[in-house]
Amino acid sequence: MNEAKTLNEIRKIGITALAKALGPIGMVRFIQSFDLGSGDYTKERSQWLDQSIDEIVDEIKRRRK
Numbered sequence: 001m002n003e004a005k006t007l008n009e010i011r012k013i014g015i016t017a018l019a020k021a022l023g024p025i026g027m028v029r030f031i032q033s034f035d036l037g038s039g040d041y042t043k044e045r046s047q048w049l050d051q052s053i054d055e056i057v058d059e060i061k062r063r064r065k
C-alpha cells in the first residue's frame with residue numbers, strides 16, 4: 001500500500017508529471033489557466049443583498065448599453 005504523502009510531496013510529483021506530459025511551457029500555461037478570482041466575497045455579498053430585484057435589473061440594463 002502507498003504511504004501517505006505530504007501536500008508538498010504531492011505538488012512536486014504533480015509538477016513533474018505536468019512537465020513530463022506537457023513540457024515546461026505547457027505546464028506553465030496549464031497552471032496559469034486556473035483563475036482563483038479576486039475580491040472579498042463576504043464583504044461584497046452584503047452589497048448585492050442590499051439591492052432590490054428592480055435595482056439589479058436596472059444595473060444589468062445600464063451595463064449592456
